Amino acid sequence: MTKPSRDLTQGPIGRTLFVFALPIMAGNVLQSLNGSVNAIWVGRFLGEEALTATANANNIMFFLIGAVFGVGMAATILVAQAIGAKNTAQAKRVIGTSATFFFLVSLAIAFAGLPLSRHILVWMATPAAALPLAEAYLRIIFMAVPFLYMFAFLSAILRGAGDTRTPFVFLMLAVLLDIVFNPLLIFGIGPLPEMGIAGSAMSTLVANLVSLAAMLLWLRHRRHPLWISRHESAVYRPDPAILRALVIKGVPMGLQMIVISLAMIMMISMVNAHGVDYASAYGAALQLWTYIQMPAMAIGAACSSMAAQNVGAGRWDRVNATARTGTAFNFLMTGLLIAPVILFDHTTLSLFLPDGSAALEHGRHLNHIAVWSFLFFGVSFVISGVVRATGAVIPPLVILGIAMWGIRIPFADLLQPALGIDAIWWSFPVSALCSMLMSMAYYRWGNWRQAKMLEPDPDAIAVPSEVPSQAPSPVADQGPRS
Numbered sequence: 341m342t343k344p345s346r347d348l349t350q351g352p353i354g355r356t357l358f359v360f361a362l363p364i365m366a367g368n369v370l371q372s373l374n375g376s377v378n379a380i381w382v383g384r385f386l387g388e389e390a391l392t393a394t395a396n397a398n399n400i401m402f403f404l405i406g407a408v409f410g411v412g413m414a415a416t417i418l419v420a421q422a423i424g425a426k427n428t429a430q431a432k433r434v435i436g437t438s439a440t441f442f443f444l445v446s447l448a449i450a451f452a453g454l455p456l457s458r459h460i461l462v463w464m465a466t467p468a469a470a471l472p473l474a475e476a477y478l479r480i481i482f483m484a485v486p487f488l489y490m491f492a493f494l495s496a497i498l499r500g501a502g503d504t505r506t507p508f509v510f511l512m513l514a515v516l517l518d519i520v521f522n523p524l525l526i527f528g529i530g531p532l533p534e535m536g537i538a539g540s541a542m543s544t545l546v547a548n549l550v551s552l553a554a555m556l557l558w559l560r561h562r563r564h565p566l567w568i569s570r571h572e573s574a575v576y577r578p579d580p581a582i583l584r585a586l587v588i589k590g591v592p593m594g595l596q597m598i599v600i601s602l603a604m605i606m607m608i609s610m611v612n613a614h615g616v617d618y619a620s621a622y623g624a625a626l627q628l629w630t631y632i633q634m635p636a637m638a639i640g641a642a643c644s645s646m647a648a649q650n651v652g653a654g655r656w657d658r659v660n661a662t663a664r665t666g667t668a669f670n671f672l673m674t675g676l677l678i679a680p681v682i683l684f685d686h687t688t689l690s691l692f693l694p695d696g697s698a699a700l701e702h703g704r705h706l707n708h709i710a711v712w713s714f715l716f717f718g719v720s721f722v723i724s725g726v727v728r729a730t731g732a733v734i735p736p737l738v739i740l741g742i743a744m745w746g747i748r749i750p751f752a753d754l755l756q757p758a759l760g761i762d763a764i765w766w767s768f769p770v771s772a773l774c775s776m777l778m779s780m781a782y783y784r785w786g787n788w789r790q791a792k793m794l795e796p797d798p799d800a801i802a803v804p805s806e807v808p809s810q811a812p813s814p815v816a817d818q819g820p821r822s
Contacts, residue, residue, distance in 0.1 A: 348502050348649040349424055353661045357642055358669065363508035364499070365638035370508075372630060374515040381522045382540055389467070390537045393474035396466045397541070401481050401488075404449060406601070408442070408489060410594025410733075412496040414586045417648040417729055418793055419500030419566075424652025432568055435497055436575030437582040439490075446489035453482030473537045480541035487548040494555055499645050501566055510555040517547035585731075585794045592733040596724075596740050603744040607764065610752055614761050621702035624692035625710070628681055632711065635673035636718030639666050640725035647729035656789070663726045663783065670718035678711055709765040713772035720772070723779040732788035739782065743775035 348356060375398075383391035415438040422431035453460075457478040458471070466474050491514070495507035521543035528534025535542055559567050568575060611622045643666040650658040681688050689703040720743075724736035748771035755763035782788065 348420075348646040349653040349655050349658065353658060353665045354669075357639070357646055357662065357665055360502070360504055360646060361638045361642035361669070363504040364641050365634050367508050367511045368634045368638060369631070370512060370515045372634075374518055377519050378522055378540060378543075381526060382537060385526070386473075386537055389470045390473050392467055392470040393477055393537060394540065396461060396464055396470065396474050397478040397481055399464070400460060400478060404485060405488065405492065406597045407594060408445065408492070408590075409597050410592065411438075411441070411586050411590035412492055413593045413644065413728070414590035414793070415493065416496045416500040416645060417589075417731070418582065418585065419497055420502075420645045420648030420729070421652035421793060423501050424649035424655075427652075428565060431501070431566055432572065432575050433579055434582055435566060436568060436572075436577070437579045438493060438497070438586060440576050440578050441583060441586060442489050442493040443486065446486040449489075450482050450485045453485070454479055457482060476536075476538045477541045480538055480545055484541070484545035484548060487545065487552050491548050491552045491555070494552070494559075497566065499641070500648065502645065502649065504642070506555070506558070510551045510558075513554060514547045514551035517550055518543050521546055581794060589731055589733050589793055592737045593728060596737055599737070599740055599744055603749060606749050607752065607767075610756075610764055611761075617698045618702055618761060620693065620697075621689075621699040621706060624689050624699070624703050625707050627692055628688055628707070629711070629714065632674065632677045632681065632714050633717070635677065636670050636714060636721045639669050639673070639718070640721035642666070642725075643722050644725035644729050647726045651730050659726065659729070663723060666722035666726070667719050670722050671715060674714050674718045678714065681707060681711055706765045709762065710768040713768040716769065716772035716776040719776045720779045723783050727783060727786070727788040727791075730788055730791040731793035732786070732791035735782050735786060735788065736779070739775060739778045742778065743771045747771040747774050 348360065379391060379394065382394050415434060418434040418438075419431050422428070422434060458475045461471055461474050461478060491510075495511070498504070498507050522540050523529065524532050525535050525539030525542050525546075526537070527539075533539075608619075608622070612619050643662050647659045647662050650656070650662065685704045685707055686700070689700055689707070693700045693703060720736075720739070724739075728736055748767045751770055752764040752767035755766075759766065
């Protein structure tokens with residue numbers, strides 16, 4: 341690993357943004373592959389009921405992680421702005437308040453989820469045959485929540501400081517440990533107990549616990565500039581202004597994930613009404629789309645951190661350049677993934693669908709229409725990432741809501757009598773194009789440059805790190821505990 345953080349207010353925009361975004365995208369790929377490998381172990385060796393159980397429980401886990409996504413983004417932006425302003429003390433105040441918030445929320449969820457696991461799964465209409473397995477799996481996932489949350493929190497903070505390599509390295513460690521421990525704990529290989537499906541969840545817990553501990557030890561060993569030492573522990577006391585910013589700014593960003601998820605559920609419901617061939621074709625396309633959208637999501641997240649540091653530094657020229665460069669990268673990288681999906685559509689879809697099936701031809705047809713939407717939505721991701729770096733979080737949510745629920749869902753539903761199922765496929769590029777145009781209009785004429793994440797506090801008390809004579813001792817350091 342190189343420097344513990346990267347100054348995103350200096351250097352060439354294109355190269356800096358690309359190098360910064362690459363580990364984020366690689367991390368997304370790793371997590372997707374990890375889920376696929378774990379599903380193979382459970383599905384092939386424990387049976388369909390076990391795979392159904394993990395699918396239901398994982399939906400809850402993804403919801404729990406998504407529920408704090410916005411707060412994590414808010415923490416990232418606050419830290420990035422402080423780093424851009426060269427205000428390490430303010431960055432530590434943000435980290436202290438955020439760490440306390442994430443830790444207490446994760447404990448509350450873990451303690452509430454353990455006794456409620458079965459009730460939640462019943463409410464989700466989990467099949468009876470899979471219910472006991474799903475409960476055993478989900479109870480351990482709830483126990484893992486504190487480690488999952490704190491790992492996600494530390495990764496977000498480091499991205500705000502300009503470091504995406506360290507989170508990627510320790511995410512890779514977590515993924516490798518999860519893959520290795522899955523069969524060991526499922527089958528009880530060596531001295532380890534045979535836990536069945538619970539072993540798959542336990543491997544997730546162990547992997548995240550070990551990786552979190554390793555990351556903390558590494559940051560302490562490297563004397564990271566944002567490491568909070570023992571005599572700076574007062575910053576863990578929640579700051580009301582920072583806490584308010586985390587919630588008020590974080591919730592709208594988190595709601596964007598919910599808006600997308602609910603819209604996708606509606607789309608799947610409409611596709612299901614046309615029969616299993618179309619549903620399986622759509623499911624295969626979704627598998628490909630998961631990877632196609634990764635560059636845009638990574639670039640959008642990178643643009644948010646990069647723009648936030650430059651907002652903190654008052655470098656508005658670099659903020660605008662970040663938006664332009666991010667948009668160009670989106671077209672280039674997303675386009676490079678779309679091209680083979682179109683040119684070799686039979687081969688790519690055959691990974692998920694058998695040759696000669698009607699679903700394969702339906703998948704090729706819908707991909708030719710819908711896959712281009714990711715070029716347009718990628719622009720929206722980038723622009724949203726830039727404008728929310730100032731604290732303008734409501735307009736991107738409104739634009740997304742209009743695109744999904746004001747355009748995509750009505751277009752797909754109301755035009756089916758005229759266009760048939762093609763109305764569903766065309767609703768993707770139409771809504772994505774409208775989202776891009778609305779985002780560009782807001783970027784051009786909106787007042788996002790005047791937004792604030794956190795009002796400056798001139799009376800803030802300096803933490804000890806601001807006093808040179810009280811530099812932290814590496815021996816006395818102790819970071820946020822989980």
